[in-house]
Amino acid sequence: MSTPNVGVLALQGAFREHIRLFDSLGVSARGVRTPEDLIGLDALTIPGGESTTISRLAADLGVLEPVTQLVKAGLPIFGTCAGMIMLADEVIDGRTDQQSFGGLQITVRRNAFGRQTESFEAPVSMPILGDSPFPGVFIRAPWVEQVGEEVEVWGQIERPEGSRIVAVRQGPVVATAFHPELADDDRLHRKFLSLI
Numbered sequence: 650m651s652t653p654n655v656g657v658l659a660l661q662g663a664f665r666e667h668i669r670l671f672d673s674l675g676v677s678a679r680g681v682r683t684p685e686d687l688i689g690l691d692a693l694t695i696p697g698g699e700s701t702t703i704s705r706l707a708a709d710l711g712v713l714e715p716v717t718q719l720v721k722a723g724l725p726i727f728g729t730c731a732g733m734i735m736l737a738d739e740v741i742d743g744r745t746d747q748q749s750f751g752g753l754q755i756t757v758r759r760n761a762f763g764r765q766t767e768s769f770e771a772p773v774s775m776p777i778l779g780d781s782p783f784p785g786v787f788i789r790a791p792w793v794e795q796v797g798e799e800v801e802v803w804g805q806i807e808r809p810e811g812s813r814i815v816a817v818r819q820g821p822v823v824a825t826a827f828h829p830e831l832a833d834d835d836r837l838h839r840k841f842l843s844l845i
């Protein structure tokens with residue numbers, strides 16, 4: 650098939666790194682800032698950053714509602730960190746005025762890993778990608794506390810208190826609590842492209 654039109658929501662956060670990674674895979678992704686930029690996309694990536702800021706800018710620039718509709722309509726979406734929060738149906742410890750696109754049947758806890766471990770790297774067990782774990786870069790990351798019936802758990806990490814869900818897939822929507830665009834591993838981006 651011809652290369653897909655991939656958009657990366659470019660309001661705030663690590664959108665350049667996603668664009669660079671897609672480029673390295675031969676897919677020229679474009680930054681999305683306005684409702685018009687969404688036209689003709691085959692897939693959309695929602696990067697990490699700060700979900701409260703992304704929420705505010707998305708509302709101000711008029712993309713909150715159209716992206717919400719595209720998720721509902723089944724557009725393949727890849728959300729990472731703040732992007733996962735933006736896709737979650739329920740957010741614990743969100744700011745009261747923050748809005749989400751929703752559509753992904755998960756409950757996430759924002760900034761879940763606490764102060765001491767605001768940023769860390771940890772291997773994520775992801776059998777869907779093969780035997781070797783994915784190098785997870787976690788930056789004030791959320792974790793997934795609950796998943797709905799249609800959600801497949803794709804990745805977990807081990808914590809002293811037990812394992813935590815940090816990657817999920819529901820139909821054409823993939824979301825990770827970590828930043829795959831900052832890791833030296835393109836397996837997740839390639840896996841996402843295979844769903845389009």
Ligand code: GLN
Binds near residue numbers: 699701
């Ligand atoms: N803690 C941030 C938020 O609430 C997410 C951090 C990230 O995307 N690296 O949006």
